[in-house]
Amino acid sequence: MLTKKIDHIGIAVRDASTKLSLYKNFLGLTDIHTEELSSRGIRVYMIRVGESKIELLEPMNEQSEISKFLEAKGEGIHHIAFNVQGIDQAVELAKQNGLQPLSDSPKPGAGGTKVLFLHPKTTGGVLIELVEGNH
Secondary structure, rough: OOOEEEEEEEOOOOOOHHHHHHHHHHHHOOOOOEEEEHHHHHEEEEEEEOOOEEEEEEEEOOOOOHHHHHHHOOOOEEEEEEEEEOHHHHHHHHHOOOOOOOOOOEEEEEOOEEEEEEEEHHHHOEEEEEOOOOO
């Protein structure tokens, strides 16, 4: 697996419309892509900042993985994502390195990407997302 760059930083928010003004009006960032990931119960706002992105994660329902995070921890940084090549081999490679993947294989992500999360208890307290593809 080859790590290419930091893909994005995910930030959990209750209501993205109130947060978007910070990025658009104050920071002048206007390259924003919105997508709904219905199977995961989240609405994603990808805000391009140079080569990387800020990802606002907004729950679409109470069962959303983001709803659970917001309930437990409140709004704030949810994860750091790295763009990689060879994500299909990442599960075994992670296990060989003492890391715990949160799924047995990569899942569909925003923009047609493949994603795999690593449990924060095995990564020093940080939820790490591996992303293959570009969105």
